[in-house]
Amino acid sequence: MFDTLTDSFTSAIKKIRFHDDEKALKKALAELKKALLKADVHHKVVKELIDRVELDTKKAGIGKDQFLDAMRFTLHDLLKSEGHQGFVFAANPPTVILMTGLQGSGKTTTTGKLATYLKEQKKKKVLIVAADLQRMAAVEQLRQITEQIGVDLYEDEATKNPVEVVTAAMAKAKSNLYDVVLVDTAGRLAIDEELMSELKQVRDAAKPSEIFYVADSMTGQDAVRTAQSFKEQIGIDGVILSKYDGDAKGGVALGIASQVQVPLRFIGAGEKMADLEVFLPDRIVNRLMGLGDIEGLAEKASSVIDEKQAKKLTQKIKKGQFNFNDFLEQMESMKKLGSMKSLMGMIPGMGDMSKALKDFDLENSQELKQIKALVSSMTPKERENPDLLNNSRKQRLAKGAGMDQMDVNRILKQFKNAAKMAKKFSGKKGMQDLQNMMS
Ligand code: GDP
Numbered sequence: 001m002f003d004t005l006t007d008s009f010t011s012a013i014k015k016i017r018f019h020d021d022e023k024a025l026k027k028a029l030a031e032l033k034k035a036l037l038k039a040d041v042h043h044k045v046v047k048e049l050i051d052r053v054e055l056d057t058k059k060a061g062i063g064k065d066q067f068l069d070a071m072r073f074t075l076h077d078l079l080k081s082e083g084h085q086g087f088v089f090a091a092n093p094p095t096v097i098l099m100t101g102l103q104g105s106g107k108t109t110t111t112g113k114l115a116t117y118l119k120e121q122k123k124k125k126v127l128i129v130a131a132d133l134q135r136m137a138a139v140e141q142l143r144q145i146t147e148q149i150g151v152d153l154y155e156d157e158a159t160k161n162p163v164e165v166v167t168a169a170m171a172k173a174k175s176n177l178y179d180v181v182l183v184d185t186a187g188r189l190a191i192d193e194e195l196m197s198e199l200k201q202v203r204d205a206a207k208p209s210e211i212f213y214v215a216d217s218m219t220g221q222d223a224v225r226t227a228q229s230f231k232e233q234i235g236i237d238g239v240i241l242s243k244y245d246g247d248a249k250g251g252v253a254l255g256i257a258s259q260v261q262v263p264l265r266f267i268g269a270g271e272k273m274a275d276l277e278v279f280l281p282d283r284i285v286n287r288l289m290g291l292g293d294i295e296g297l298a299e300k301a302s303s304v305i306d307e308k309q310a311k312k313l314t315q316k317i318k319k320g321q322f323n324f325n326d327f328l329e330q331m332e333s334m335k336k337l338g339s340m341k342s343l344m345g346m347i348p349g350m351g352d353m354s355k356a357l358k359d360f361d362l363e364n365s366q367e368l369k370q371i372k373a374l375v376s377s378m379t380p381k382e383r384e385n386p387d388l389l390n391n392s393r394k395q396r397l398a399k400g401a402g403m404d405q406m407d408v409n410r411i412l413k414q415f416k417n418a419a420k421m422a423k424k425f426s427g428k429k430g431m432q433d434l435q436n437m438m439s
Pocket of ligand 1: 101102103104105106107108109110187242243244245268269270271275
């Protein structure tokens with residue numbers, strides 16, 4: 001996720017090996033400076049950062065831990081803002097959010113992600129308003145997204161006037177007791193007067209609780225500059241960084257925080273609806289420094305895993321009864337977790353792995369697709385007990401899933417072995433074995 005910065009930070013940290021070694025500190029600071037500049041952080045911010053890290057490290061006595069602490073404090077200080085964190089609900093519902101940003105920034109996708117977050121994690125009734133009437137496909141895109149996530153959409157094909165749409169949508173939101181209204185507004189390729197004047201009219205009609213600006217992290221300093229203009233012209237209360245999973249220069253977060261001084265509220269790290277997280281400085285600093293984010297991972301997992309179901313599953317694994325029916329169910333829950341790459345970035349020490357997994361997409365992996373096709377054509381009884389499958393059934397299944405019978409045999413065997421391993425490691429002694437193996 002934060003590849004560029006994390007790599008350089010890790011390498012800067014490694015430069016300091018000895019205590020009281022001024023030369024090593026200078027080298028590490030130079031590395032840090034290079035990394036920040038490469039990550040598109042404004043040179044004034046870089047200077048401020050480096051000076052502070054140097055001063056703090058020297059104050060504490062030069063050493064690796066001291067350098068790390070100084071870096072952590074400085075980055076944290078820069079990223080933390082006095083404003084709100086995540087989503088803030090208005091005292092009187094509905095909470096109305098104006099979603100703004102340039103065309104292609106990921107505004108529409110992010111609107112869907114935010115709605116998913118509010119529905120799934122906050123259990124809120126959400127209405128999305130299609131007020132981007134500039135881009136022809138935007139309304140259709142929202143139709144697809146809202147259908148997929150099961151959230152209501154307000155649209156009106158009869159008008160090209162976004163103010164009319166918003167006014168009618170607000171009346172509907174109030175009478176139907178929606179908790180949150182997300183207004184998707186028009187974007188342009190660049191800022192122009194027409195866009196700003198339309199946004200002002202829509203803003204005045206919607207009377208939003210807050211205005212969010214969606215910034216494309218891939219555009220570096222451009223994103224910072226555009227955010228600044230939006231802030232000056234229509235006023236923004238929060239920034240959502242999209243596309244943080246790409247080869248984004250992580251510096252955009254530092255740039256927005258230090259130059260625009262609007263709180264970062266969420267980050268989007270993937271194309272899936274689940275790929276949105278609350279922006280928490282501690283976690284981001286840890287990830288920037290390659291330390292992972294276990295807390296974030298646990299939170300994400302617990303949001304999709306039903307505790308009762310998890311217990312039942314553990315029991316089944318312990319008894320060696322985990323079967324293909326459970327497998328299908330698990331695959332469905334895994335999908336809700338979002339992309340594999342964004343998950344890997346949260347595991348300490350696994351940041352590097354996420355690069356290898358860049359193109360690994362759980363949902364679209366060829367192997368998993370085949371397995372799913374195979375398992376779906378099995379009868380529930382066969383899924384429970386694959387030993388029921390005779391040769392002619394295996395042949396039929398292979399044909400249906402577009403593979404050889406050999407593949408079917410291989411998959412069945414792999415599954416049997418995996419279930420055996422899981423059973424072995426699920427007992428107390430098994431956990432000990434596993435821990436021994438890991439250490
Ligand atoms: P809009 O014109 O601002 O509404 O932009 P869209 O929502 O249509 O997004 C533009 C493209 O960026 C689409 O292909 C999205 O799938 C993609 N996108 C949006 N957010 C993310 C993200 O966090 N990560 C990645 N990898 N792609 C994203």
